[in-house]
Amino acid sequence: MSATVSPLAPRQYPDMPAIEGVRIATAEAGIKYRNRTDLLVMTFDAGTEVAGVLTRSQCPSAPVDYCRRNLPGGSARVLVVNSGNANAFTGRKGRESTDITGKAAADATGCLPAEVFLASTGVIGEPLDAGRFSHLLAGLVRAGRPDRWKDAALAIMTTDTYPKLCTVTARLGDTVVTINGIAKGSGMIAPDMATMLSFVATDAPIAAPVLQGLLSAGVGKTFNSITVDGDTSTSDTLLFFATGAAAARGAPRIEDADDRRLAGFRRALNRLLQSLARQVVRDGEGARKEVEITVEGARSARSARKIALSIANSPLVKTALAGEDANWGRVVMAVGKAGEPADRDRLSIWFGDNRLAFQGERDPAYSEAETSAYMKRERIGIRVDIGLGRGKATVWTCDLTKEYVAINGDYRS
Amino acid sequence: MSATVSPLAPRQYPDMPAIEGVRIATAEAGIKYRNRTDLLVMTFDAGTEVAGVLTRSQCPSAPVDYCRRNLPGGSARVLVVNSGNANAFTGRKGRESTDITGKAAADATGCLPAEVFLASTGVIGEPLDAGRFSHLLAGLVRAGRPDRWKDAALAIMTTDTYPKLCTVTARLGDTVVTINGIAKGSGMIAPDMATMLSFVATDAPIAAPVLQGLLSAGVGKTFNSITVDGDTSTSDTLLFFATGAAAARGAPRIEDADDRRLAGFRRALNRLLQSLARQVVRDGEGARKEVEITVEGARSARSARKIALSIANSPLVKTALAGEDANWGRVVMAVGKAGEPADRDRLSIWFGDNRLAFQGERDPAYSEAETSAYMKRERIGIRVDIGLGRGKATVWTCDLTKEYVAINGDYRS
Numbered sequence: 001m002s003a004t005v006s007p008l009a010p011r012q013y014p015d016m017p018a019i020e021g022v023r024i025a026t027a028e029a030g031i032k033y034r035n036r037t038d039l040l041v042m043t044f045d046a047g048t049e050v051a052g053v054l055t056r057s058q059c060p061s062a063p064v065d066y067c068r069r070n071l072p073g074g075s076a077r078v079l080v081v082n083s084g085n086a087n088a089f090t091g092r093k094g095r096e097s098t099d100i101t102g103k104a105a106a107d108a109t110g111c112l113p114a115e116v117f118l119a120s121t122g123v124i125g126e127p128l129d130a131g132r133f134s135h136l137l138a139g140l141v142r143a144g145r146p147d148r149w150k151d152a153a154l155a156i157m158t159t160d161t162y163p164k165l166c167t168v169t170a171r172l173g174d175t176v177v178t179i180n181g182i183a184k185g186s187g188m189i190a191p192d193m194a195t196m197l198s199f200v201a202t203d204a205p206i207a208a209p210v211l212q213g214l215l216s217a218g219v220g221k222t223f224n225s226i227t228v229d230g231d232t233s234t235s236d237t238l239l240f241f242a243t244g245a246a247a248a249r250g251a252p253r254i255e256d257a258d259d260r261r262l263a264g265f266r267r268a269l270n271r272l273l274q275s276l277a278r279q280v281v282r283d284g285e286g287a288r289k290e291v292e293i294t295v296e297g298a299r300s301a302r303s304a305r306k307i308a309l310s311i312a313n314s315p316l317v318k319t320a321l322a323g324e325d326a327n328w329g330r331v332v333m334a335v336g337k338a339g340e341p342a343d344r345d346r347l348s349i350w351f352g353d354n355r356l357a358f359q360g361e362r363d364p365a366y367s368e369a370e371t372s373a374y375m376k377r378e379r380i381g382i383r384v385d386i387g388l389g390r391g392k393a394t395v396w397t398c399d400l401t402k403e404y405v406a407i408n409g410d411y412r413s
Numbered sequence: 414m415s416a417t418v419s420p421l422a423p424r425q426y427p428d429m430p431a432i433e434g435v436r437i438a439t440a441e442a443g444i445k446y447r448n449r450t451d452l453l454v455m456t457f458d459a460g461t462e463v464a465g466v467l468t469r470s471q472c473p474s475a476p477v478d479y480c481r482r483n484l485p486g487g488s489a490r491v492l493v494v495n496s497g498n499a500n501a502f503t504g505r506k507g508r509e510s511t512d513i514t515g516k517a518a519a520d521a522t523g524c525l526p527a528e529v530f531l532a533s534t535g536v537i538g539e540p541l542d543a544g545r546f547s548h549l550l551a552g553l554v555r556a557g558r559p560d561r562w563k564d565a566a567l568a569i570m571t572t573d574t575y576p577k578l579c580t581v582t583a584r585l586g587d588t589v590v591t592i593n594g595i596a597k598g599s600g601m602i603a604p605d606m607a608t609m610l611s612f613v614a615t616d617a618p619i620a621a622p623v624l625q626g627l628l629s630a631g632v633g634k635t636f637n638s639i640t641v642d643g644d645t646s647t648s649d650t651l652l653f654f655a656t657g658a659a660a661a662r663g664a665p666r667i668e669d670a671d672d673r674r675l676a677g678f679r680r681a682l683n684r685l686l687q688s689l690a691r692q693v694v695r696d697g698e699g700a701r702k703e704v705e706i707t708v709e710g711a712r713s714a715r716s717a718r719k720i721a722l723s724i725a726n727s728p729l730v731k732t733a734l735a736g737e738d739a740n741w742g743r744v745v746m747a748v749g750k751a752g753e754p755a756d757r758d759r760l761s762i763w764f765g766d767n768r769l770a771f772q773g774e775r776d777p778a779y780s781e782a783e784t785s786a787y788m789k790r791e792r793i794g795i796r797v798d799i800g801l802g803r804g805k806a807t808v809w810t811c812d813l814t815k816e817y818v819a820i821n822g823d824y825r826s
Contacts, residue, residue, distance in 0.1 A: 089770065332502045336473070339471075341471070343471075347472070361503060401822075404728070
């Protein structure tokens with residue numbers, strides 16, 4: 001948690017409704033931080049199903065290993081998350097720590113260790129002493145209340161400057177169901193996996209394999225399309241819990257991924273995932289601007305995404321944005337280095353509605369004054385037309401400021 | 414050219430000897446900068462052969478296209494380089510500009526346009542008016558002198574804070590031959606191609622195809638193993654000229670790449686390329702530390718290089734280095750995200766001689782005090798043992814400081 005809140009923070013937070021079957025409690029366990037909560041326990045009614053997407057890092061944290069082991073079971077009763085220590089690269093001690101926490105959480109909840117899910121976020125490489133908080137779990141399970149979603153989002157923050165929350169509703173059959181989600185993330189944010197920590201819950205009765213399909217498809221254009229610094233975490237965990245409580249109100253149970261009744265739910269879920277993902281980018285370490293980069297006219301959507309990420313991860317593009325400089329030459333550079341088909345002489349580039357480059361040259365009609373005014377905005381849109389095909393992709397990022405360097409030259413000490 | 418010189422600048426510059434057959438002149442053409450030279454003309458005696466390695470960017474500059482067209486001819490008589498404008502993404506105007514410059518240089522030298530080589534460095538996307546300097550070329554060709562290597566290095570600088578020079582000698586048969594090289598580069602520096610501008614000349618009589626083989630092999634562990642910011646230039650050009658003048662002193666002409674008499678020359682050339690490459694890293698924009706990253710125990714040398722570059726390009730690793738923080742957890746992260754085979758539980762990490770992590774855990778014997786003292790040095794060595802095979806690679810980079818952001822948030826305006 002930083003002393004200064006991102007200028008891109010939301011002006012107000014949504015009122016988070018209860019999700020029937022979910023209870024939340026948080027505590028100050030003093031794992032690393034003082035005078036703030038750092039422990040979250042979320043319990044789920046019996047019958048809750050679960051899906052998840054985890055980091056593809058070759059060096060995953062111990063809790064990621066733990067979740068990966070339990071996800072195939074598809075059943076969840078309790079989630080324990082701590083901030084301040086990632087329990088990553090902690091070897092045998094890390095596994096012991098997740099085993100102790102898993103057993104304590106299972107005992108407290110009256111479930112199997114296979115129904116426990118864990119996540120940790122914070123410093124890498126420090127052993128996490130489960131003894132610091134495992135004795136708190138029974139009390140937290142008992143104390144859980146359904147209206148604590150903002151507290152949950154606060155307890156999992158590290159360098160975040162604000163909590164990330166979203167709630168949406170959808171119709172399933174004739175019944176309105178709710179999806180709530182929280183996320184944390186600010187640095188070590190890069191796509192191509194479920195980035196950062198995010199926990200989503202719904203009262204919809206949806207079978208675990210269907211949940212998994214929805215989530216795996218949903219991350220592509222949301223969490224996997226954002227980047228703060230191109231650095232991929234060892235701890236990325238996105239879990240999706242469905243309590244099924246809405247079945248009592250008449251919601252149909254969905255067991256087939258192709259069930260047409262899922263259409264509205266899918267759209268609502270994707271809207272929530274995109275909202276959470278963009279909230280992460282808007283809280284990117286040191287960020288002063290949110291940047292949406294759209295590449296079109298590429299050979300394929302995959303190619304467009306790779307070019308868009310090449311632009312979004314370029315330090316030279318990101319520092320130019322911080323300097324409010326419409327330096328489209330650096331966009332050309334980033335297109336050129338992406339290793340994807342591109343033809344310099346067909347390339348066009350827009351900042352907002354200002355076309356700066358057209359078919360391989362500076363646009364003669366381009367107005368420096370209008371573009372400069374545009375660059376002062378908090379939200380910047382960059383659009384690139386490759387001019388070769390119909391592939392299109394959008395990614396989100398933030399600028400690279402001196403504050404990013406300050407935060408990260410000084411985080412561990 | 415920056416007002417403040419990098420703290421990693423060389424304490425003194427080498428005395429650059431003449432290369433027989435090479436003459437150098439520079440001028441203040443006022444292309445962008447004031448009160449400094451920005452135009453370099455290097456002429457070569459008839460019979461000079463040439464090889465080159467050029468950017469693999471999909472958006473190369475007009476001079477890169479020009480060189481690519483002329484390199485197969487293998488013959489060079491004149492090189493014209495300007496700083497302040499990259500003549501990149503300048504479309505038809507860019508091609509016209511290189512054609513005018515090429516013709517003017519050929520007329521001034523009395524050679525074919527196919528024997529002219531061009532390079533431009535500076536802002537991308539601004540048309541380069543060849544009329545600003547083409548009238549100067551005849552005078553510069555006439556004024557050329559063999560002892561102007563440092564002037565040459567100064568004229569091609571952009572955000573560089575010092576000129577980059579190197580000279581080495583080798584025996585070819587019983588004759589001592591000399592290789593001189595200059596380079597420029599500070600930002601938009603990333604490997605996987607000949608990065609930045611560099612011009613190397615020798616009096617050795619070596620045929621162009623052999624020169625090309627030496628150069629293509631030499632860049633792998635030198636220019637292609639450095640990174641400042643992971644951003645690859647549109648203008649990267651490395652040219653290697655051999656006047657053959659040493660033949661008159663008895664040096665044998667080499668026409669076969671497998672000629673054993675090349676061994677010493679090859680080593681000397683690679684030493685020069687590595688020196689120039691590391692001078693570029695030490696002048697990386699905002700750099701305060703030079704960092705050598707060695708990855709060993711990878712599945713292959715290619716895999717080791719990819720992991721080493723993942724570490725070298727990680728903003729979180731680079732900002733930790735700027736903060737003199739031995740944050741080896743971020744090294745773990747960068748290994749994990751590289752997408753190469755790695756086993757968390759076999760990984761060991763050293764900063765200098767300090768082993769911080771051993772086989773997947775923090776090293777219990779690790780001394781925070783000794784490591785902190787080590788991190789204050791100007792040159793930092795990071796060594797990672799993947800523990801899987803025998804693949805090894807070394808790359809060089811610099812730290813990421815607030816100064817990098819300042820330089821690049823403010824370069825074009």
